[in-house]
Amino acid sequence: MSQIQLKNISKHFEGKQVLKDINLFVKEGEMVSLLGPSGCGKTTTLKILAGLIEPDCGDILINGDSVLNIPVERRGVVIVFQDYLLFPHMTVEENVAFGLKMAKVKKSKRIKRVRDMIDLVQLNGHEKKYPRELSGGQRQRVAIARALAIEPRVLLLDEPFSNLDTRLRETMREFVCQIQKKLGITTILVTHDKEEALMTSDQVAIMLGGEIKQFGSPAEIYERPVSTIVADFFGEKNYIKGEIKDRFFICDVGKFKTDFNGFSKVKAMVRPEEIEISARDGENGILGIIKSKTYAGERVYYTIKTGNMEWKCILSSQKTFNVDEKVFIKIDFNKVVFFKDEE
Amino acid sequence: MEKRNLIFKIIMNILIFFLIAPLIILAIWSFSKIWPWPDLFPKSFGIRGFKYIFNPSNKSLKILMFSVWLSTVVTVITLLISIPAAKALGVYNFKGKRVFKILVLAPIIVPPVVVAMGIHVAFIRMGLANTFVGVVLVHLIPCIPYGVRILTNVFEILGESMEIQARVLGANPFQAFIHITLPLLAPGLLSAGSMVFIVSFSQYFLTFLIGGGKIVTFSMLMFPFIKSGDRMMASVYSSIFILTTLTVLLVMEKMVKSYYKGENYFYL
Ligand SMILES: Nc1ncnc2c1ncn2[C@@H]1O[C@H](COP(=O)(O)OP(=O)(O)OP(=O)(O)O)[C@@H](O)[C@H]1O
Ligand SMILES: [Mg+2]
Numbered sequence: 240m241s242q243i244q245l246k247n248i249s250k251h252f253e254g255k256q257v258l259k260d261i262n263l264f265v266k267e268g269e270m271v272s273l274l275g276p277s278g279c280g281k282t283t284t285l286k287i288l289a290g291l292i293e294p295d296c297g298d299i300l301i302n303g304d305s306v307l308n309i310p311v312e313r314r315g316v317v318i319v320f321q322d323y324l325l326f327p328h329m330t331v332e333e334n335v336a337f338g339l340k341m342a343k344v345k346k347s348k349r350i351k352r353v354r355d356m357i358d359l360v361q362l363n364g365h366e367k368k369y370p371r372e373l374s375g376g377q378r379q380r381v382a383i384a385r386a387l388a389i390e391p392r393v394l395l396l397d398e399p400f401s402n403l404d405t406r407l408r409e410t411m412r413e414f415v416c417q418i419q420k421k422l423g424i425t426t427i428l429v430t431h432d433k434e435e436a437l438m439t440s441d442q443v444a445i446m447l448g449g450e451i452k453q454f455g456s457p458a459e460i461y462e463r464p465v466s467t468i469v470a471d472f473f474g475e476k477n478y479i480k481g482e483i484k485d486r487f488f489i490c491d492v493g494k495f496k497t498d499f500n501g502f503s504k505v506k507a508m509v510r511p512e513e514i515e516i517s518a519r520d521g522e523n524g525i526l527g528i529i530k531s532k533t534y535a536g537e538r539v540y541y542t543i544k545t546g547n548m549e550w551k552c553i554l555s556s557q558k559t560f561n562v563d564e565k566v567f568i569k570i571d572f573n574k575v576v577f578f579k580d581e582e
Numbered sequence: 583m584e585k586r587n588l589i590f591k592i593i594m595n596i597l598i599f600f601l602i603a604p605l606i607i608l609a610i611w612s613f614s615k616i617w618p619w620p621d622l623f624p625k626s627f628g629i630r631g632f633k634y635i636f637n638p639s640n641k642s643l644k645i646l647m648f649s650v651w652l653s654t655v656v657t658v659i660t661l662l663i664s665i666p667a668a669k670a671l672g673v674y675n676f677k678g679k680r681v682f683k684i685l686v687l688a689p690i691i692v693p694p695v696v697v698a699m700g701i702h703v704a705f706i707r708m709g710l711a712n713t714f715v716g717v718v719l720v721h722l723i724p725c726i727p728y729g730v731r732i733l734t735n736v737f738e739i740l741g742e743s744m745e746i747q748a749r750v751l752g753a754n755p756f757q758a759f760i761h762i763t764l765p766l767l768a769p770g771l772l773s774a775g776s777m778v779f780i781v782s783f784s785q786y787f788l789t790f791l792i793g794g795g796k797i798v799t800f801s802m803l804m805f806p807f808i809k810s811g812d813r814m815m816a817s818v819y820s821s822i823f824i825l826t827t828l829t830v831l832l833v834m835e836k837m838v839k840s841y842y843k844g845e846n847y848f849y850l
Contacts, residue, residue: 338751
């Protein structure tokens with residue numbers, strides 16, 4: 240059981256800065272997600288943590304001690320890579336036993352541990368098979384069992400589910416979360432799937448362009464993004480500029496009541512799913528016209544034009560409107576997130 | 583479809599014929615006593631050639647064993663040198679990598695004879711001329727390009743990821759090499775090793791120059807007969823030559839396969 244601390248980690252590759260001043264604190268037994276688009280430096284962060292790459296500067300502490308000078312094999316940080324990298328010339332059993340063998344664990348102990356691990360990932364009956372005889376999900380289980388067998392201090396998962404089809408991905412995700420909770424192993428999960436990050440983790444770190452933009456609980460990250468960049472990462476949003484005055488938000492489309500009074504010049508972020516649409520005016524409705532409609536099964540995406548503003552809305556498909564229909568939209572400006580307007 | 587199959591079969595058979603025919607003629611030659619020119623078959627058969635070779639006083643078999651030993655040593659050393667070099671060329675990125683890749687082939691492109699002349703002088707000074715070590719060293723010149731080139735291609739496919747995974751799981755660099763890289767490399771080592779063995783085994787001039795007649799290999803025994811036109815003797819020696827290399831290759835393959843438990847030994 241270990242806590243991890245990354246302190247001011249930076250890394251350049253060929254003159255290009257890939258990581259900028261990364262700070263991250265993972266509590267004992269927690270599952271933290273590193274969430275970010277492709278190429279933002281997630282894998283690089285994991286590799287630095289595991290000791291495969293040296294950072295330009297900064298420090299890594301595990302349980303308070305710097306591990307920068309400890310070589311990969313003795314750091315106790317295991318990565319499960321995206322493509323599992325099972326050793327093709329070894330059976331399932333031998334793969335799982337590999338780390339123990341390298342650590343020169345006694346044979347009797349090794350056999351017991353391997354059996355326990357195979358039980359844990361429910362691969363009984365497949366012990367003697369070679370990796371190429373396994374399905375994708377089974378391979379992944381072997382990879383996880385192999386990593387856990389050596390009782391690492393920290394488990395790093397690099398997009399472990401991205402090679403699986405949707406169904407299997409959900410099963411494996413649940414499965415891995417269960418194991419993680421059961422063993423209480425400190426884990427960092429790298430992903431570019433927002434839902435995955437929000438569903439599985441205790442904390443989420445949003446990484447963009449080599450920087451951690453926000454670090455917090457899933458609800459915090461989703462409901463109170465610190466910047467429009469973080470907010471946009473979880474899907475397109477509506478932004479409207481305006482002014483806060485005497486408990487009112489004044490903008491192009493009207494004057495609305497709000498409790499917010501942080502600063503006066505603001506940019507309000509309205510989530511598409513928080514906009515109510517109705518055919519008749521309630522109170523405070525804004526008149527608009529439906530410009531487009533995209534059907535996506537359980538949801539329908541609309542764009543609605545009010546004055547010179549276009550709103551993106553998401554509605555459940557139970558209630559539908561047609562293109563060119565006149566509708567009223569209603570927004571609760573108490574739920575809206577206000578950002579300081581920089582310009 | 584039928585027709586295409588037929589054409590394919592014909593081409594296959596022609597190819598096989600061209601591969602086998604010289605060997606058959608070689609075999610016939612090595613048993614024939616007299617085979618004058620326009621005749622399709624030898625006039626009479628005999629086993630003078632084999633008698634000669636198996637006669638201990640001619641030391642042919644002893645020299646054959648020595649040659650196999652020499653080429654085995656050369657093969658092992660070549661592979662030992664080639665593995666790290668090929669890994670660097672196949673896995674890592676560095677400045678001038680392409681130049682190095684071409685330079686590695688230089689000994690094959692430039693006739694080794696040119697280099698060997700200079701080396702000979704140096705070896706005489708260093709006392710390496712006319713010695714086993716000297717001959718082994720000079721054999722490395724034409725052998726290393728093959729070793730490095732073949733293994734580089736293998737490393738390019740293999741990459742470094744498996745080794746990294748092993749390290750992450752607690753293997754030190756040496757363990758990762760022994761338990762992961764080497765087994766994965768085995769098929770490549772086999773083809774590189776076969777190639778290198780044959781190159782070394784058939785070296786004539788370099789052995790002659792550096793060995794100074796003191797180190798005698800099997801291919802050197804062959805030459806006088808080929809030169810003097812004793813076709814029968816030349817054929818006998820050639821047959822033995824081919825049989826030896828084939829045997830060595832088979833033994834090598836068997837060894838690798840049994841070591842890595844047979845069936846699953848081709849990973850690439
Ligand atoms: N060894 C390297 N040499 C040079 N550049 C590198 C190296 N490794 C990574 N990079 C660069 O660093 C950046 C971050 O790479 P990284 O692999 O960490 O991204 P990632 O967030 O894991 O992306 P993905 O989601 O696609 O896996 C990329 O722009 C990549 O091109
Ligand atoms: Mg990555």
